[in-house]
Amino acid sequence: MCRAVGSFLGVRQLLAVWMGTMRMKAGRRGGGAAGQIELDGDFVQTTLLSRSPAAPLPVLDQRARGTKFIELSVRSVLNTPAATHMGFWSINPYVGCEFGCTYCYARDTHRWVMERRGSGADGQQGSSTGELSDTESLPRRPAAPLPPWEAFEKEILVKSDVAEVLARTLNPARLAGHPLVIGTATDPYQPAERRFRLTRRILEVLRSYHGLSIEIITKSPLVTRDLDLLQALSQRHEVNVNISLATADPRLARRLELRSPVPAARLRALRRLSAGGVYAGLIVAPIIPGITDDWAGLARLMEAAKEAGARYVIGSALRLGPAARHRFLPVLEREFPELYQRYRRHYANSDMTSRSYQDALTRRLDALRQAYGFAGDEASSRRRRLEDADRKADISHLAEQAVLL
Numbered sequence: 001m002c003r004a005v006g007s008f009l010g011v012r013q014l015l016a017v018w019m020g021t022m023r024m025k026a027g028r029r030g031g032g033a034a035g036q037i038e039l040d041g042d043f044v045q046t047t048l049l050s051r052s053p054a055a056p057l058p059v060l061d062q063r064a065r066g067t068k069f070i071e072l073s074v075r076s077v078l079n080t081p082a083a084t085h086m087g088f089w090s091i092n093p094y095v096g097c098e099f100g101c102t103y104c105y106a107r108d109t110h111r112w113v114m115e116r117r118g119s120g121a122d123g124q125q126g127s128s129t130g131e132l133s134d135t136e137s138l139p140r141r142p143a144a145p146l147p148p149w150e151a152f153e154k155e156i157l158v159k160s161d162v163a164e165v166l167a168r169t170l171n172p173a174r175l176a177g178h179p180l181v182i183g184t185a186t187d188p189y190q191p192a193e194r195r196f197r198l199t200r201r202i203l204e205v206l207r208s209y210h211g212l213s214i215e216i217i218t219k220s221p222l223v224t225r226d227l228d229l230l231q232a233l234s235q236r237h238e239v240n241v242n243i244s245l246a247t248a249d250p251r252l253a254r255r256l257e258l259r260s261p262v263p264a265a266r267l268r269a270l271r272r273l274s275a276g277g278v279y280a281g282l283i284v285a286p287i288i289p290g291i292t293d294d295w296a297g298l299a300r301l302m303e304a305a306k307e308a309g310a311r312y313v314i315g316s317a318l319r320l321g322p323a324a325r326h327r328f329l330p331v332l333e334r335e336f337p338e339l340y341q342r343y344r345r346h347y348a349n350s351d352m353t354s355r356s357y358q359d360a361l362t363r364r365l366d367a368l369r370q371a372y373g374f375a376g377d378e379a380s381s382r383r384r385r386l387e388d389a390d391r392k393a394d395i396s397h398l399a400e401q402a403v404l405l
């Protein structure tokens with residue numbers, strides 16, 4: 001399989017993940033067992049949970065500051081393109097993420113799963129047209145649950161048998177050339193991975209195959225723990241590691257992301273991967289209007305990516321779904337009060353930035369990629385061909401200030 005078909009189709013679709021084109025809804029599968037649900041979005045695993053409704057989920061570990069790691073037994077772990085309406089398959093070893101980025105779109109996923117816990121086996125609604133999963137085994141929530149935003153960061157669901165289920169259910173022929181993306185709704189190298197090593201076990205399973213296109217998205221330098229495995233996999237598959245970084249400014253990053261690795265650590269990881277022969281690049285996401293979208297800030301990221309040996313830089317604008325909105329807007333009001341009213345007005349009507357903003361951002365990224373030598377890069381060329389077939393980058397807009405919101 002050529003990288004253009006595998007990896008870069010994946011990269012383009014990764015942008016779509018951040019653009020938030022996926023939806024989720026509840027439904028019932030006709031003739032199926034009670035508790036089956038339909039997922040119309042890659043944010044949610046098409047997970048078949050096998051535990052009985054009455055059984056509490058075991059707590060595997062607990063941190064002093066309150067984070068619990070809760071075991072989630074599963075029967076299916078792969079999200080299909082048919083279920084997500086995306087051009088890739090995906091797998092997420094965890095639900096929730098201790099990094100606690102205030103803008104995180106995956107909060108909606110965690111909220112949804114936890115609400116299913118609250119509604120028990122009887123809370124299904126809607127009708128089925130696509131891939132289904134089964135939440136009949138989800139136990140009820142404790143009497144005093146954490147608010148959803150906090151539960152996302154402190155109740156991490158751990159799919160302990162994810163690798164075994166993957167080994168049992170992966171049929172490479174079914175992937176039909178589509179990439180398999182690890183970490184679309186959680187960070188696969190979040191702190192839990194040090195303890196549970198599920199992402200590594202997924203990679204070990206994939207070592208038994210060849211000819212796949214494998215993408216990883218992470219903010220964590222822990223990914224370099226698996227450098228040996230990624231190198232071995234690169235001999236058998238098209239492997240692509242996307243290091244996620246919204247800003248090179250560590251102070252700004254900490255205002256937006258509570259516990260994520262500092263930017264320098266992520267760039268070091270990118271350098272190690274690149275030096276180790278693993279195909280890797282920077283994903284600048286989300287690009288936050290009025291906060292991380294300025295020319296100078298994006299230029300610093302491009303420069304740092306270049307120095308770290310990145311093969312490409314891609315990026316997309318902030319999307320705020322309902323759960324992310326509830327978490328992010330109060331942070332915005334406290335940290336960036338001058339932007340608060342504009343955000344509140346705009347995101348009351350849409351999860352997305354305006355089309356004009358996205359177009360201006362695309363022009364800015366294209367110009368920066370060209371300025372920093374990514375335009376001639378294989379990845380950038382393919383990315384442009386794939387993403388921008390219907391519009392041309394206009395260098396005359398180099399100095400244009402993107403119209404925010």
Ligand code: SF4
Nearest residue numbers: 097100101104186187
């Ligand atoms: S690292 Fe990714 S999944 Fe985790 S909180 Fe941040 S944006 Fe969400």
